[in-house]
Amino acid sequence: MAQGMASKGFGMPGEVPGWVNYALLPLLNLLVALILSGLVILVIGENPVDVLSLMLVEAVGYPEAIGYTLYYATSYIFTGLAVAIAFHCGLFNIGGEGQAYLGGLGAGLVGLAMTGWPWPVVAVAAILVSALFGAAWAWIPGWLQAKRGSHIVITTIMFNFIAASIMTYLLVDVLIKPGQQSPETREFDPGTWLPSMERALGWVGVTIPASPLNLSFLWALACCALFQLFLWRTRWGYEIRTVGQNERAAVYAGISPSRNIILAMLISGALAGFVGVNEILGVQHRILLNFTGGVGFVGIAVALMGRNHPVGIILAALLFGMLAQGGGQVSFEYPNVNRELVMVIQGLVILFAGALENLFKPQVESLFRRRGSRGEGRS
Amino acid sequence: MMKRILTALAVSLAASATPVLAAEEFVPAVVFDQGGKFDKSFNEAAYNGAERFKKETGIAYRDFEVTNASQREQALRNMARRGATVITAVGFAQTAAVDKVSREFPNTKFCLIDDKLELPNVQSVTFKEHEGSFLVGMLAALASKTGKVGFVGGMDIPLIRNFLTGYEQGVKHVKADGEVFSNMTGTTPAAWNDPTRGAELAKSQFGRGADIVFAAAGATGLGVLQAAADAGKLGIGVDSNQNWIHPGKILTSMVKRVDVTVYDCFKTAKDGSWKAGHRLVGLKDDGVGYALDENNRKLITADMEKKVEEAKQQIIAGQLQVKAYQP
Numbered sequence: 245m246a247q248g249m250a251s252k253g254f255g256m257p258g259e260v261p262g263w264v265n266y267a268l269l270p271l272l273n274l275l276v277a278l279i280l281s282g283l284v285i286l287v288i289g290e291n292p293v294d295v296l297s298l299m300l301v302e303a304v305g306y307p308e309a310i311g312y313t314l315y316y317a318t319s320y321i322f323t324g325l326a327v328a329i330a331f332h333c334g335l336f337n338i339g340g341e342g343q344a345y346l347g348g349l350g351a352g353l354v355g356l357a358m359t360g361w362p363w364p365v366v367a368v369a370a371i372l373v374s375a376l377f378g379a380a381w382a383w384i385p386g387w388l389q390a391k392r393g394s395h396i397v398i399t400t401i402m403f404n405f406i407a408a409s410i411m412t413y414l415l416v417d418v419l420i421k422p423g424q425q426s427p428e429t430r431e432f433d434p435g436t437w438l439p440s441m442e443r444a445l446g447w448v449g450v451t452i453p454a455s456p457l458n459l460s461f462l463w464a465l466a467c468c469a470l471f472q473l474f475l476w477r478t479r480w481g482y483e484i485r486t487v488g489q490n491e492r493a494a495v496y497a498g499i500s501p502s503r504n505i506i507l508a509m510l511i512s513g514a515l516a517g518f519v520g521v522n523e524i525l526g527v528q529h530r531i532l533l534n535f536t537g538g539v540g541f542v543g544i545a546v547a548l549m550g551r552n553h554p555v556g557i558i559l560a561a562l563l564f565g566m567l568a569q570g571g572g573q574v575s576f577e578y579p580n581v582n583r584e585l586v587m588v589i590q591g592l593v594i595l596f597a598g599a600l601e602n603l604f605k606p607q608v609e610s611l612f613r614r615r616g617s618r619g620e621g622r623s
Numbered sequence: 624m625m626k627r628i629l630t631a632l633a634v635s636l637a638a639s640a641t642p643v644l645a646a647e648e649f650v651p652a653v654v655f656d657q658g659g660k661f662d663k664s665f666n667e668a669a670y671n672g673a674e675r676f677k678k679e680t681g682i683a684y685r686d687f688e689v690t691n692a693s694q695r696e697q698a699l700r701n702m703a704r705r706g707a708t709v710i711t712a713v714g715f716a717q718t719a720a721v722d723k724v725s726r727e728f729p730n731t732k733f734c735l736i737d738d739k740l741e742l743p744n745v746q747s748v749t750f751k752e753h754e755g756s757f758l759v760g761m762l763a764a765l766a767s768k769t770g771k772v773g774f775v776g777g778m779d780i781p782l783i784r785n786f787l788t789g790y791e792q793g794v795k796h797v798k799a800d801g802e803v804f805s806n807m808t809g810t811t812p813a814a815w816n817d818p819t820r821g822a823e824l825a826k827s828q829f830g831r832g833a834d835i836v837f838a839a840a841g842a843t844g845l846g847v848l849q850a851a852a853d854a855g856k857l858g859i860g861v862d863s864n865q866n867w868i869h870p871g872k873i874l875t876s877m878v879k880r881v882d883v884t885v886y887d888c889f890k891t892a893k894d895g896s897w898k899a900g901h902r903l904v905g906l907k908d909d910g911v912g913y914a915l916d917e918n919n920r921k922l923i924t925a926d927m928e929k930k931v932e933e934a935k936q937q938i939i940a941g942q943l944q945v946k947a948y949q950p
Contacts (some may be wrong), residue, residue: 270905312697405810412810416780423949425715425738425749427780456693527693530719532813533780537691572694575687576701583659583688 260612265605270549270597271537272604274563277596281589288580298577301391302481303570311441311455315527317558317565318457319344319519319585321464322394323543324561325471326515328552330396332475333508334488339385339400340408340516341540343378348524350377350409352531355432356419356549364437370525371463371518378517379510380524381407386509390502396509415533428532438526458526468554474511484508516540542594549597560597567593649675651889652685652707654698656714658815659688660778662843664862665881669713669736671863672885703728709892711736711885715782721745732897734888736881737782739746746908747901748884752782752877754938755787755911756837757861757945758931759877760793762913763835764801765856765927766874773828773848774805775916778814779841783807785948786839786861786877787857792945796934804828808843818846825850825858835859837875848873857922866918874922876914883909907939 282292303313323340330337350373358366379515385399415427441457475481487504494501523535542564549554549563571586596603653660653673660670673684676734685707695717702710703724708732712721715738725733733746749755763772774790776783782809794801806824808814821843825836829850830933836851838844844861845868852857852872852906860866860876891897904910913931915923937943 253909302914315693408810420781424718425781426718428719431719443871523692528719532692532719533716534780535692572690572697573701576685579686583690587690 248465252289258333260609264612265437266551266553266590269601269605269608270551270556270560272608273549273596273601274593276603277589277592279590280596284585284588284592285581286593288494288585290578290580295574295578295581299574300566302423308453308455308574309569310368311452311457312569313565314441314461315456315522315542315565316568317561318461318464318522318541320542320561320564321557322522322547323516323539324489324517324546324550324557325467326512326540326553327547328550328557329471329475329484329515330508330512331547331552332456332488333484333504334391334491335396335505335508335512337385337400337509337512337516338397338544339382339403339540340512340543341536341538342357342400342404343381343513343516344519344523344536344540345404345407345411346381346520347378347513348372349414349531349536350374350428350517351520351524352432355436355529356429356531359433361436363436363439367438367459367521367525370438370521374517375514376517378515380513382509382513382516383506386513389509390505390548408534411534412566419531427525431530432525432528436525437529438521440526456527458522460522460526463518465523465558467518468558471515472554474553476614482505494593503516513585516543545594545597545615548599548601548614561595564590629644633701641796648706648708648709649682649893650685650705651682652702652710652712653687653885654695654702654712654717655686655688656695656716657689658714658841660686662815662841663845663865666713668863668881669711669885670884673711673889676883676886676889683891684889692716696724698714699724700727701860703731707731709734709889709897712890713737713881713885716860732899734885736884739903741901743899746888746897746899749901749903750879750910751903751944751945751947752785752879752911753792753906753947754905755877755913756786756789756839756877757796757938758906758913758935759837759875760790760803761789761797761934762793762875763837763859763921764794764797764929765806765930766922767798767801767833767835768832769817769832770798770800771802771804771832771834772827773833773836774803775824775828775836775838775840775844776805776807776880777843778810778812779807781948783839786837786905788948789945790837797930799879802832804833808840815841815843816851817843821846822850826854829854829856837861837877839877853932860914864914864916866916870918871921873919875919877911878914879911880904880909887891905938906935 285292285295302309304310327337343407351370352421354370354373385396385403388394388399389396419429420427421430438458442452442454444459445452483499484504486499487501491501519539546560550560567590574581658666660666684804689695689698699720708794711734713736718738721733721735729744733745737822772795774787791803794803808817808820835857839861840846848858848868852869857874859874861877864877864878866873
């Protein structure tokens with residue numbers, strides 16, 4: 245987007261329609277990733293069309309699969325938004341994993357402590373506490389970046405490991421339910437669980453099959469709307485974006501970069517912390533080791549592919565949810581397609597959608613510019 | 624392409640609408656945990672047991688490797704729904720998932736390894752790792768010239784602490800003033816698959832005077848054993864018999880017969896003698912032990928073997944108590 249504006253400023257001939265950047269390029273990248281995945285599948289001796297179409301069916305082909313896909317997407321939306329808000333402030337938060345882990349601790353402690361309370365109260369408390377824990381975990385790297393210039397990429401990834409160490413210690417030595425091998429807490433009281441979508445829709449008479457999808461999906465969508473309002477309709481959002489676009493200009497305009505860096509990281513951490521509400525209060529109903537399973541890192545790809553815009557993030561999160569659900573299921577039908585190969589396919593999508601997002605950009609944009617300038621010439 | 628997708632869609636919808644009930648067909652299944660089936664250690668031992676069953680009976684089995692926490696339940700349920708007769712869940716991390724799914728499918732048999740679960744259609748097996756580790760600890764102390772031995776664990780979890788506590792007791796049983804250095808590799812699942820770091824930890828223990836190191840760390844242990852072989856020290860393998868990896872440079876392996884458990888689970892389910900309930904297997908049941916073969920024969924002297932065998936008999940008879948780690 246920044247480049248788009250810049251190119252306008254430099255007076256390039258012709259206009260590039262917005263949908264090229266938002267829709268065409270991501271789709272092109274996705275297509276190339278799928279073609280390459282197809283070649284890999286071909287090499288190991290399976291029919292790529294069969295495997296990829298089975299993947300699609302297992303991701304969105306029947307209600308239960310859709311439930312799983314949306315459940316994965318819920319966590320990806322949270323971490324995608326977390327990465328995106330930091331991006332808007334010019335920060336690269338790769339600590340979503342640790343912030344989500346700590347957010348899960350917060351949500352879990354609420355679940356453990358609030359036995360006997362009605363679930364809406366527990367849910368609100370868990371949202372607040374998981375946000376608090378996630379934000380606190382992001383605050384330290386944010387503060388170090390703002391006040392001491394310690395690079396946020398280094399500190400946030402380090403904090404992932406510190407979070408893992410803390411959680412291992414807590415679960416092995418402190419919170420573990422006595423007498424069991426598995427480092428997990430006891431199960432929360434069923435009354436405090438965040439209702440699954442199956443249960444919630446049951447109240448209004450709609451029957452869907454059981455899946456881990458729960459009400460936190462709605463909260464994820466609400467967060468998307470709040471994200472958009474905050475970033476584009478409030479002064480704080482404006483300040484964050486200004487710092488992200490040009491820190492010196494922000495200082496010149498009387499905006500404090502350090503204040504906004506910390507604010508952006510707090511929000512980022514809080515959003516990542518909500519993963520804990522989905523995973524711990526919504527699905528696992530106990531605190532356990534490594535429940536995050538890489539959502540913080542997928543969030544980076546989601547934010548990149550979604551162009552840091554809530555709608556894009558929802559779409560990208562759905563795509564990665566489909567990959568997670570469909571990919572996992574494929575190995576049931578095709579023993580040759582083991583989890584490593586599924587990771588290759590997911591990795592290719594991340595590579596093309598995230599890391600190589602600008603691969604086709606110059607060619608495609610110049611194509612549209614040429615067409616555009618010709619059009620202008622005629623008129 | 625579109626047509627194929629639609630066909631596949633239609634087929635799968637039809638399949639999900641009418642669950643396929645395999646008529647009297649015996650379908651065993653294994654769900655591996657996050658280490659993956661080729662970790663050269665714990666999960667691979669389960670894989671070997673399933674492979675043995677396949678070779679002997681010619682019955683193929685389904686398997687799945689879990690990659691995240693919520694897939695455990697999903698994988699077990701998928702196996703059950705697709706008509707698996709008996710499902711082995713490898714690893715304590717699957718306990719909660721087995722608990723839930725086994726109630727949904729009361730006619731499917733479940734075997735859970737490494738945790739205790741009592742349900743009418745669940746057989747759970749835990750191992751007395753501390754007993755086997757006690758014996759390899761004794762061997763380590765007997766073979767050590769410095770009186771200092773090392774231990775490299777994977778993640779710091781109760782299960783690995785159980786290996787450590789048995790090992791320590793075994794060392795002290797031989798040399799009351801013997802020293803045990805212990806390190807854990809990490810706090811994320813990557814700790815099970817980090818041979819480089821395992822090697823570094825082993826080297827640092829050698830630097831402090833250890834000359835034997837016990838690796839209870841999955842694939843990380845391969846780095847530990849390599850470092851020991853390179854430095855002219857001795858390593859001790861775990862779970863599977865790993866003596867062959869560096870013949871003559873691995874003192875012994877603490878074997879945990881996960882393969883036998885998986886094999887037995889399938890076999891008994893096949894011939895109808897399968898029983899639900901919990902079993903705790905130790906030296907007495909050959910569930911754990913130390914490995915002695917042509918690769919390490921020269922390292923274990925007759926005197927060492929005699930002492931260890933004595934201790935083994937005493938433990939089996941209950942005269943020698945090895946304390947387990949209590950979480």
